[in-house]
Amino acid sequence: TAGNKIFHFGACRVSMSTTEIRAGFTAIKANIQARDPIRTLSILSYPHSLHKVQSSDRCCITHHLFNFYVDKVFKHCKTEDSFVNRKISSIANSFLSMKRKLGQCHEQNQCTCGQESTEKYKQILANYEGLNVTSAAMKSLGELDILLDWME
Amino acid sequence: SGELYCSLLNPRNVRFESINMKNVLHWSAPEGTGNGVLYKVKYSVYGVGKWIRKPECRNINRTWCDLSSETSDYEEQYYASVKAFLNGMFSDWVETSRFNPLTDTKIDPPLVSVSSTDKSISIVLTAPEKWKRSPEEESVSLLQVYPGLQYNVSVLNKKTKKRWFFSISNHTLVVPWLEPGTAYCVSAQIHVSTPLLDSGFSKEHCIATLKDK
Amino acid sequence: EDALLPAPQNISILSTNMKHFLTWSPVIVQGETVRYSVEFQGEYERVYANESWIPSSECCLITATECNITEDISATVAYALRVRAELGASRSQWGTLQGFFNRITTSLTPPVLKVIADGYHLLVELEDMGPAFQFRVLYWKKGQERRMQVKVVKEVSSVAHLDTMEAGADYCVKAQTYVEAINRSSSFSQTQCVRAQGDTSMWL
Numbered sequence: 001t002a003g004n005k006i007f008h009f010g011a012c013r014v015s016m017s018t019t020e021i022r023a024g025f026t027a028i029k030a031n032i033q034a035r036d037p038i039r040t041l042s043i044l045s046y047p048h049s050l051h052k053v054q055s056s057d058r059c060c061i062t063h064h065l066f067n068f069y070v071d072k073v074f075k076h077c078k079t080e081d082s083f084v085n086r087k088i089s090s091i092a093n094s095f096l097s098m099k100r101k102l103g104q105c106h107e108q109n110q111c112t113c114g115q116e117s118t119e120k121y122k123q124i125l126a127n128y129e130g131l132n133v134t135s136a137a138m139k140s141l142g143e144l145d146i147l148l149d150w151m152e
Numbered sequence: 153s154g155e156l157y158c159s160l161l162n163p164r165n166v167r168f169e170s171i172n173m174k175n176v177l178h179w180s181a182p183e184g185t186g187n188g189v190l191y192k193v194k195y196s197v198y199g200v201g202k203w204i205r206k207p208e209c210r211n212i213n214r215t216w217c218d219l220s221s222e223t224s225d226y227e228e229q230y231y232a233s234v235k236a237f238l239n240g241m242f243s244d245w246v247e248t249s250r251f252n253p254l255t256d257t258k259i260d261p262p263l264v265s266v267s268s269t270d271k272s273i274s275i276v277l278t279a280p281e282k283w284k285r286s287p288e289e290e291s292v293s294l295l296q297v298y299p300g301l302q303y304n305v306s307v308l309n310k311k312t313k314k315r316w317f318f319s320i321s322n323h324t325l326v327v328p329w330l331e332p333g334t335a336y337c338v339s340a341q342i343h344v345s346t347p348l349l350d351s352g353f354s355k356e357h358c359i360a361t362l363k364d365k
Numbered sequence: 366e367d368a369l370l371p372a373p374q375n376i377s378i379l380s381t382n383m384k385h386f387l388t389w390s391p392v393i394v395q396g397e398t399v400r401y402s403v404e405f406q407g408e409y410e411r412v413y414a415n416e417s418w419i420p421s422s423e424c425c426l427i428t429a430t431e432c433n434i435t436e437d438i439s440a441t442v443a444y445a446l447r448v449r450a451e452l453g454a455s456r457s458q459w460g461t462l463q464g465f466f467n468r469i470t471t472s473l474t475p476p477v478l479k480v481i482a483d484g485y486h487l488l489v490e491l492e493d494m495g496p497a498f499q500f501r502v503l504y505w506k507k508g509q510e511r512r513m514q515v516k517v518v519k520e521v522s523s524v525a526h527l528d529t530m531e532a533g534a535d536y537c538v539k540a541q542t543y544v545e546a547i548n549r550s551s552s553f554s555q556t557q558c559v560r561a562q563g564d565t566s567m568w569l
Binding site for chain 2 (some may be wrong): 005018019023030033034039040042045046049053103114142145146148150151152
Binding site for chain 2 (some may be wrong): 483484485486488518519520523524529530539554
């Protein structure tokens with residue numbers, strides 16, 4: 001195709017665009033991150049960065065993280081600012097679209113879960129559940145660029 | 153902010169200014185304070201527990217502090233903080249917003265070098281290098297940091313005033329079949345699509361094709 | 366809500382080149398100015414957020430019977446849309462678009478382009494259609510259709526250089542748009558041909 005980006009997650013190849021998610025996140029990054037006062041904990045990067053995940057486990061971790069954001073995070077990120085809410089809706093719906101594309105790989109068994117990705121996802125959930133749900137959701141949303149930087 | 157008589161007003165506009173991942177903390181002096189205010193600086197890696205003092209920026213009277221070395225891992229994100237003190241009074245710690253070196257840096261235009269024959273011009277582009285601690289340290293081109301990096305090149309025919317536009321991935325461009333004895337001006341810009349980062353255009357480099365033999 | 370104020374009817378979508386408009390028939394109240402407000406609901410809101418609705422960014426208490434929802438439709442999923450009439454304190458029931466709208470169905474028109482021969486250089490000028498658009502430009506030497514070349518142009522701020530031409534030869538160009546967000550392309554534009562400077566003997 002002329003320009004859609006092909007993402008390689010281990011054996012899985014998915015054609016999708018993160019441009020709009022990036023733009024949406026950049027527009028609200030300062031607002032969202034300012035609502036997260038906890039500097040000493042990261043949901044996605046603690047204790048180990050996503051960059052430490054092996055290539056073979058990339059698909060599984062990404063699949064888990066798309067579900068994590070869609071099922072757990074976005075719904076607890078409502079703010080008093082309608083502009084921010086609209087951008088969050090835009091990001092959430094784009095995630096739904098990406099989740100569906102990656103789901104196809106999962107169904108074709110190209111998204112196998114090794115021990116490392118299972119452990120990593122457990123750690124992310126533990127980090128998330130270690131905070132009250134609104135703080136955890138807002139912190140996770142504020143870390144979206146960590147996920148995008150790693151994906152790209 | 154603190155009451156006037158026993159604590160100092162806070163430093164203002166505390167932020168990172170980053171170019172090619174040379175990450176420098178900048179701030180403005182507390183309002184209404186003249187000379188004599190001193191500052192100290194600390195930084196932290198996001199998600200890691202502790203603040204780390206920057207010794208070279210302790211008791212300084214300038215309003216910037218180079219934290220490039222401390223923030224050179226662009227897979228991490230950072231906070232920095234500044235405190236002002238004067239005559240025994242001191243301000244609060246004032247923090248930056250979260251700094252992501254990969255997305256929050258600005259990129260310089262590429263270096264452009266041009267040569268010509270009678271009917272063509274050759275353009276060689278060099279992407280800027282990522283900041284490094286010392287000249288001896290191995291250079292890292294921003295091309296390695298942003299693999300999708302492209303160049304937008306503009307070529308202006310000074311006689312006809314027509315401007316052509318090239319979008320290329322590799323760093324050399326030959327424009328053949330030009331008019332002999334004509335001046336052409338070239339400038340170039342770096343374009344990164346994810347994350348979205350564009351440099352400005354370089355200044356124009358003009359060169360004339362040789363006169364017809 | 367107020368039973369006196371009927372809900373807007375004939376609600377439909379006009380979507381061309383990733384510009385999306387919701388339109389409806391006016392609600393007429395003699396001697397009064399009726400206003401309208403629009404809301405949207407993405408698939409995420411329907412499935413994961415208790416079917417919540419979000420006020421449109423552009424259309425709150427407007428008098429027009431058309432709303433530019435391009436900014437609101439910002440993902441490639443099925444959106445529900447609704448509009449209601451408001452007059453002073455009274456509000457009508459919501460009028461809801463029948464079915465959903467997914468921007469993947471937008472109609473893509475071929476790009477407007479101008480092909481230029483400047484000496485031995487083949488250039489193209491493309492109409493700026495917004496950041497969502499890229500252009501796939503095909504060009505070939507007349508008579509050599511099988512050696513067609515492709516160039517993807519993303520920046521349309523000025524004249525894009527395609528290639529150099531053989532003296533005196535005819536070259537033809539056509540283009541289509543490509544929208545990465547929906548992974549779709551338009552049909553091709555008309556083919557335009559130009560002639561390079563000089564005569565063909567220059568190459569013997």
